[in-house]
Amino acid sequence: MSNSKFSRRGVLKTGMVASAGLALPQYLRADAHAGFTNAPGDSEVILGFNVPQTGPYADEGADELRAYELAVEHLNGGGDGGMLGTFSSKALDGTGILGREVKYVTGDTQTKSDAARASARSMIEKDGAIMITGGSSSGVAVAVQALCQEAGVIFMAGLTHSNDTTGKDKRANGFRHFFNSYMSGAALAPVLAANYGTDRKAYHLTADYNWGYTTEEAVKSSTEAMGWETVNAVKTPLTQTDFSSYIAPVLNSGADVLVLNHYGGNMVNSLTNAVQFGLREAQANGKNFEIVVPLYSRLMARGAGANVAGIFGSTNWHWSLQDAGSQAFTRSFGTKYGFPPSQAAHTTYVQTLLYADAVTRAGSFNPCAVAEALEDFEFDGLGNGPTLYRGADHQCFKDVLVVKGKENPENEFDLLEIVEVTPVEQVTYAPDHPQFAGGALGTCNPGA
């Protein structure tokens, strides 16, 4: 018995079975189609952009949405084409995807896994979305990725940095372009060693949830490998707003580096608090005291204002990169919206292009065909240099940027400067690396 597990509204909407008031009990319509969820009709294809529109990450979500709209414009042949011109694969020609015009629906993840799944399900069930993308936290990414696996659609993760997304929680239908905790650690460690020496004592403050754990582990292991010592690692509650009681003891703990494994609002507050306590000017063990933020977000760094100056961190992409792809993207984004794009905007734009390209190369919207086309796909020209979408865990491998907060930013967008572009070899790991252990990709699910 084959059931229609998820509706295929897209067909009806576009192909419009106008059977003039005739009751058509279309039970088990699966065979009538290509055999996968939400197979699009002949004229248009619907993508689901699921981003945080309310809650603390709403601005990041808004930037992602801008990038998606830009990507759709470019895919449909509008605008200046952005990174379509610099992308190494030339399959996309600005006529939509496989000749179908790209349409999209939007939803609000609220940065809650429940709400994100509800929103994604409505896109799949109601709007007939063939692919879901977006999100601004790992919890949401992992939750929606599992849902897409179950529903039989492709999930192109947005901003998600936890190892788990392509580690223990990886799924065959899910793909991540963004980098991860391990890569941050691997990229940061040598730069930190070069700048601060190998004889350092680190104190970690870690957000008490999955992403925090994986980031702490990654930074700890890669810095310890270089000779650093970890003095202490303290977990801080997600809902904490005032970190003073966690930061006050740091200076007297024997540590001379503070690592803030925090993101978003947590990062803004803990960094602001740390600077208030004078840690940046302080001396410890005869050295200058230093602060490190493993994952930087320029949007969020804005909230910390001048406090970011001189502080090292890593980022997936930055608009000041000089390669042709980055420049093309920054130009078309900046022209349309009047300010440079964030790394969240970049990764979501790239993910949309990569999906469209994979469909075109596969010649089918079937998620299994798309997944096959994405797996071990090598490309260039999308802002991160030569990149591999590894088939074993659906993680992109590319250069990682180590950045530093600018001392004298010229404007509110010019907060970070690139210190080093860590080459991809240095951040590559084996699929069965212990930090990514457990879980299995499974097999791709095309739905009913």
Next chain:
Amino acid sequence: MDQFILQILNGLDKGSAYALIALGLTLIFGTLGVVNFAHGALFMLGAFVAVTMSKLLTLSHKVVDETRTDFLGNPLQVEVPYIYDWFGQATGDVIIDWAVPISIIAAIPVMIAIGFIMERGLIKHFYKRPHADQILVTFGLAIVIQEIVKYLYGANPIPTPAPSAFVGSFDFGVALGFDPNAIIYPYWRLVYFFFSIGIIAAVFAFLQFTTFGMVVRAGMADRETVGLLGIDIDKRFTIMFGIAAAVAGLAGVMYAPINSPNYHMGMDFLVLSFVVVVVGGMGSLPGAVAAGFLLGILESFASMSAVIDFLPGINQIIIYLVAIIILLTRPRGLMGRKGVMEE
């Protein structure tokens, strides 16, 4: 020992923030009996008075600088604050630097006005309504205020630094004979602490030593009788609401440099402030203040890494755990009055 002193200091500082927020809430909630879910929004509005002030002070006009280019390669438009034109750059910078203290002056009338409008326009009609209705209407109001702020200022936190004179920390350790850096505390947090104490003292003095305060206290105890005496208690309650809003707002203004304000900071503090008020005991101002300090200090101790190592997760739940223990051992919190919101 030094760690211990450090966390007490920390707890006092945290506690003063809690006490100040709870004080405003308890004026409305514990004494007027209105379940005010919009109190957090008032706190947030206070912080955004500071944000607005610094935006106003840096209100700029654009000057094209041909020598530099922006990220798209066009000539750079440099923003020049009007205040530079009026006072010159040096004085202008000082004024901008002092935006937060300046906004305290602005916050008092603004917040009192907001409080008046809220009370006269909305809350007044809900004194006699069931608490359920009060919850719904104030929650709705809180969402609306929050969304308007989000619409105007975005969702991200906005840095609102303290004057540069207050940057850095005071080293208590040296003063007390410990190693340097053992007990340091940021100047601005010390300012916050003393500011809070000052406001709390002022509110108490106001209620204790003025006729107005006496009437209001009598009105809290027995509204009808005071009404019978021909005293217009409603008008006084409106003023009380204004004062409560001002206290919440001042708490917010001063908090802005500690954590960059964002539109949902009110909601983040809302639950906590309710817990503080109730643990302090309904209808008791000293109770709210005491509970604020108690929870602040305990929270600080719970965040010490030795404590967390011993009891993982204790820092996550300490406030709630303490609230449960206190409410189970003392039926009306620390200093609650009998019969206030017990039904």
Next chain:
Amino acid sequence: MGILEVKGINKRFGGLQALGDVNLSVAENTTHAIIGPNGAGKSTLLNVLVGKLIPDSGSVMFDGQSVLGRKPHEINQMGISRVFQTPEIFGDLSVFENVMIPCFAKRDGAFRMHAIESIFAEKDIQQQADEILSDVNMLEKKDMTASSLSRGDKRRLEMAMCLVQDPKLLLLDEPTAGMARADTENTINLLKEIREQRGITMAIIEHDMNVVFSLAERITVLAQGMPLVEDTPDNIKGHPKVREAYLGEAQV
């Protein structure tokens, strides 16, 4: 041996001796009044009897069982009902429901999980409720919300709620407080009627001498927490100590 035997009750609130060695014996099938000037400890005594306060020492025996340490609802289940100074009724419920509740309490005890049965199927309870409402002349008001009743009707309703439980002892806390003279008369008559027709033992705490002397068969006088005298109304009337206590109050 009375149905209610209070022996040597002491209760202190801080430094204040609220009750000092109080003895009281209420004989079955009588009306016993407890009087005394303000602050004499009448209310404290009443609260001890119903389990709201626990005395520091002494014993309270009701129908051969100790009352002390029991909760108000347990004491009610032993057969003591209480009428309050200002009527305590279920204001949000209908008059009919107000009297059904004590019927359930009497039949099913302090708690029963009858969550699925329909209230409309409880014919015996409904009948009892109807009967008591017609006894107090409130049958035509049975569907009204209790809070919308007049003050007199509220008191009658509360009385009905107590009577329907068929208590062994009815405690009345100033049943005529704040009433106009005509209402007071009505209440006196109502209580007399109850006393005669139902044979319920009553203990009345009262301030109004007129009421006391119209109803009581025995009177205990309290002053400053101490039992002054206990006697028949006639003997109490001319008792010098009583006069002194009340005059003393009047002077203040």
Next chain:
Amino acid sequence: MLGLEKKDLRLLLIVIGLTMLAPFILNPFPEGSEMAQFNAGYPDLMQRFVIFGIFAIGFNILFGLTGYLSFGHAAFLGVGSYAAVWMFKLLSMNVLPAIILSVIIAGLFSLLIGFISLRRSGIYFSILTLAFAQMSFALAYSVLTPITGGETGLQLALDDPRIFGAAQTATGNIPVPALFGLEMRASYELALGNWLFTFNAGYYLAALFLILSFYLAIRIFRSPFGMMLRAIKSNQTRMSYTGLNSRPYTLAAFVISGMYAGLAGGLMASMDPLAGAERMQWTASGEVVLMTILGGAGTLIGPVLGAGMIKYFENIFSKINDTILHGWFAFLPDGLENFVVAIIHPFIGKGWHLTLGLVFMLVVIFLPGGLVQGGQKIAAMFRRKQPEDAKSKATEPAE
């Protein structure tokens, strides 16, 4: 019939009719039309309507009847969904044992929390329940990650034991929740002209539970127990001086409503096998409070309406974006179109919270008894307009 009075039976029949025909009622607009945006007749949202309906009905048994305002009821829903997902992981993908276990676990958890919290009343009780729920949330999100999945939520995995079922499907995927082989996500689609109606197995299972829950709630409301609960709300002093012990009554009500929450949690996990910690956060507890008050606390149908309204806003309004707005107003001249879109823009998409907040305020200001009272007002208006009609209808035998 069914031990119900005529009025209640009618209400039950209305609820049965509405839930059974929901796929039609919620999809009034043809596919592809501009108004299709407002269609809510897709499985996920329909399931959410009934599941949150159950949650709110249960909450109302406590709050509406006894007046005890629990601010931590989401904890029971969360615990229920964790229990269900663990059943899926350990036992099998059959939803029945999962739902049963979630009700039991939530019942036990609420017994514990209720037993402690009910030692206090009023606001003190509210804060105790809030504190317990916040502790549950904070711990589930962090240190209990091995049991709860923490941030990412508790999910199924390919290597789960599932001792009474297959760990994986033939195609190497995680099996989906099913009722004896009937998959919860299975749908039957009916196309009538341009209309498309979806009949989803999971929805109908949840709807069945809603009807049962609703029926049980009516019975409780009309039972002596229900009357006792209302009496507690009305006057606790009189309650105890009438020989009734309020504590077991309130505790029973607390546990019943906790079990309702557990049922909702179990169903939620059955429809979508993931349990996230945010389900237990105070905002989630606050949501059910708002649903109940919005619909009308203490009324039978109110909480269901309140739940439906909030979920509708959350899922439908949040998905309207400017592109859609431009589509709607494309018929207007350009300038006017942009103007209208700019006016509506703050209230849709990312502004859906604003709309919801305004709705809360408007409802409580103009309909003090919630949506139910609004409905009654409208009904009364019609009755006044056509008294003759109403009378002639009333004389007809109501079957």
